[in-house]
Amino acid sequence: MGRDDRRIVGDLVGAHGQTYADEAGIRLKDTPQPLYRLLVLAHLLSARISASVAVAAARALSEAGLRDPRRMAGAEWQERVDALGRGGYRRYDERTATQLGEGAELLTERWGGDLRKLRDEADGDVSQERRLLQEFPGVGPTGADIFLREAQLVWPEAAPYLDRKALQGARRLGLPDDADRLLSLAGKTEPAVLAAALVRAAVDKDVAEDALHHAA
Known part of the structure; x- marks a missing residue:
């Protein structure tokens, strides 16, 4: 069957799903x-x-x-x-x-x-x-x-908000660059956490490669 996109998303979120707000305290x-x-x-x-x-x-x-x-x-x-x-x-x-x-x-x-x-x-x-x-x-x-x-996370009317940078991360991972499909792959993951993980994949090639490696 080849690659498992759901596992790629799960591994990415598990390792890199920290929001920048959380990182900044x-x-x-x-x-x-x-x-x-x-x-x-x-x-x-x-x-x-x-x-x-x-x-x-x-x-x-x-x-x-x-x-x-x-x-x-x-x-x-x-x-x-x-x-x-x-x-x-x-x-x-x-x-x-x-x-x-x-x-x-x-x-x-x-x-x-x-x-x-x-x-x-x-x-x-x-x-x-x-x-x-x-x-x-x-x-x-x-x-x-x-x-x-x-x-x-606190303004629910904005959710799900997967912006261009998050979708860029999805493309780098070979995932669909469609918000609904990504949310389906992410299961119960908060959209903000999914977006944060995807953005980290977009800005850091090593993050993307790490997720793909662990899901292989």
Whole structure:
């Protein structure tokens, strides 16, 4: 019969199904601070920089106390730059420090510092959530996809959210690049966990090869 796609998915999820929020130490809940920290993480991950560096930078910002938009906006620009640098996020640190400050001000002024109010404004329309997220400086289509891909754990209207990067990982593994078929292969796996595993296969050739090897 040849390859077993269900086993490939199972092995991939078992070994690499950690969300980036979890890796960054964000205990994701539908409350203001975790959602804001996820937005910052999505912003950092969307740059042309390694995911490990983006995660480390998100942790460094959190350790510096910049966990909510009020503190992020109130911090000195250099404080944000220094925190990003401690996380190894040096290539884009100055521009990103500016964008984080501007984004925190936007979130505070327009949505009272609470991304749930952005969600309310979208009225359950995921395409509107995606559009509104892109109003934050530095959060383009990729950043919005990252946010919704992970937020689907607590924003169920977004699920299942398998974005282009997740489907790219499926193609690298020779799996169907169709969300419904992938979800069927994944069984009871949370869509966010499946998406995270597929994204890791997309960005790291060794992850894909490991999954294929173990399923052989």
